[in-house]
Amino acid sequence: MPSIDSPQNARSRRTRTALLDATRALIEEEGFDALTTTSAAERAGVSRRAVYLHFSSRNELLAALYRHLGETEDLGTSLQAVWNSPDAVTALDEWAHHMARSHPRILAVSRAIERARYTDDDAAGLWNLTMSNWLTGCTRLMEWLDADGALSPSWTVSSAADMLWALMSWDLLERLTADRGWAPEQFGEQYAAMLTATFVRPGAPERGGAV
Numbered sequence: 001m002p003s004i005d006s007p008q009n010a011r012s013r014r015t016r017t018a019l020l021d022a023t024r025a026l027i028e029e030e031g032f033d034a035l036t037t038t039s040a041a042e043r044a045g046v047s048r049r050a051v052y053l054h055f056s057s058r059n060e061l062l063a064a065l066y067r068h069l070g071e072t073e074d075l076g077t078s079l080q081a082v083w084n085s086p087d088a089v090t091a092l093d094e095w096a097h098h099m100a101r102s103h104p105r106i107l108a109v110s111r112a113i114e115r116a117r118y119t120d121d122d123a124a125g126l127w128n129l130t131m132s133n134w135l136t137g138c139t140r141l142m143e144w145l146d147a148d149g150a151l152s153p154s155w156t157v158s159s160a161a162d163m164l165w166a167l168m169s170w171d172l173l174e175r176l177t178a179d180r181g182w183a184p185e186q187f188g189e190q191y192a193a194m195l196t197a198t199f200v201r202p203g204a205p206e207r208g209g210a211v
Contacts, residue, residue: 015044015046015050015053020065020068021044022040022041023035023061024065027108027109031112031115032115032120033116033120040061058122059125062122065109066130073102073105075106078101078102081097082095087148088145088148089196093196095164099173104173104177107178110130134165135162138164139158141164142157142161143157148205149204151200152200160199
């Protein structure tokens, strides 16, 4: 039997989702400066008090948006395909395709946060969290490549992780997909080829373990 609180809980979840969707839309359409708790409430069609029932601050709202993007765009499933790869060379290829699948869908909000990070502490906090997570993933991937004996000798794990992290630039993605009109599939294939040529030792086992 559903509890007597179920309708209220359902309304609460709907309100929370509406606020997160409104926050995303505001950032994408009007820029980061347009986001306040008041503007989010107005966009979501709820009271300002409702915002504070769910989020104690604008910063907390943004942290929740970060998780919400991952859930609504299924970023975790896409990334898990990298770590489920049978070997590091395959994982590096899958990393490129993960970026091609996932990053275009969050490009607008990510670019807005990137631009605002120099003048807005909340944006800077979210940006720094994202970059830290990126570097952790890059380091894990390069450690795997090194453990498999597939990392090119011109790199250390640290320098390779730094370079891969830098090559995840939103500017690179936007220039190729928006300015040059590349489809995500083309971006993924070309990006994967570049990463393989850059980081994989010549003569290392090919994707899937073939020599």
